[in-house]
Amino acid sequence: MKPVDSAAEEVCTTQRAAELLGISVSSVQQLVEAGVIEAWKTKGGHRRIPLSAVQAYRAAASGGAVAPSVPQAAAATVSVLVVEDNPMQRALYQHQLALWGLPLTVRFCENGYQALIEIASHKPDVLLADIVMDGLDGYEMIKTILGYPELAEMHIAILSGLAPEALAARGGVPDGVVFFSKPVNFDELRGYLRACCAQRLRNKI
Known part of the structure; x- marks a missing residue:
């Protein structure tokens, strides 16, 4: 039996990311190009996205959260x-x-x-x-x-x-x-x- 590649289970394609996020493939590609979602390209030119990056985007996109650009303890913001x-x-x-x-x-x-x-x-x-x-x-x-x-x-x-x-x-x-x-x-x-x-x-x- 061929061993399961656990590393492969930690990444997905843009199509799969779009399905998980409920958005279009082109939207995923735009997010990747903007650097919002981490990804890389294989030697064949296909994008691969860490599942952790998909989960992080989904959490960030939920809205309503405070997102400080500097530590909250800063004296003046x-x-x-x-x-x-x-x-x-x-x-x-x-x-x-x-x-x-x-x-x-x-x-x-x-x-x-x-x-x-x-x-x-x-x-x-x-x-x-x-x-x-x-x-x-x-x-x-x-x-x-x-x-x-x-x-x-x-x-x-x-x-x-x-x-x-x-x-x-x-x-x-x-x-x-x-x-x-x-x-x-x-x-x-x-x-x-x-x-x-x-x-x-x-x-x-």
Whole structure:
């Protein structure tokens, strides 16, 4: 009898990873290319993904978890709330923000209702929000926030794949709100967050 290769049982193909995660093969490939899910290629050019990486992604994509980019004990951090209903996007944002070494404490919400509760409880310094979401969408959520003077100092950015004409039909980008088109240019987003950090930390001194 041929012995079982235990190492082979610890890896899977992109197809199998997609089945385990309940997403498309192309989504898995995008996550691998972005470095969110660890993988390597065989000599034949086929991707192999550790099952542990699949499990880690699934845990990270569950949403609602705090994902600090620096130790929580740091003296001064900037709080960021990311509102995104797509678990793959949430995991991608979490991965990217953690790479930048900025003094951030990051929380995630899946919809506008969750976000309003989170904002009332913690009042984040920076809000990054998708627009198209079930229930209370990001646009209505942001309009609600802008109606509260006590939240006027919050930095707000929209991250959306909406076409300019679709956004204009909703009233355009509100004054004082920054817009990032999806797929997000992470160099631009990093620069924006650096500026937010510099201003917030300077005000907190």
